[in-house]
Amino acid sequence: MTHEEMVRRADEIGQASVPLIPEAERAGGFGAELRDAVHAAEIHKLLRPKRYGGFGMGP
Structure with missing residues (x-):
């Protein structure tokens, strides 16, 4: 999962909401x-570590 893909998905959810x-x-x-949605x-899964099935994009 790239940063750009996550931003795109979040934008779609924002517009739908x-x-x-x-x-x-x-x-x-x-x-x-x-x-x-x-x-x-x-x-x-954004902030969940990769070892636990997340994307590990957090700090």
Whole structure:
């Protein structure tokens, strides 16, 4: 996973989340749709060390 690919994926999630913001503000958090998008894009692996299945892109 390159830095550019992760930025592209994060940008796609950001754009997709814009219409969800009003409902998220009313509900006090994002729903399953955004959670599933983050999971599908593997954003949750960004800071996880490679030895544990992540991308190891953290500090």
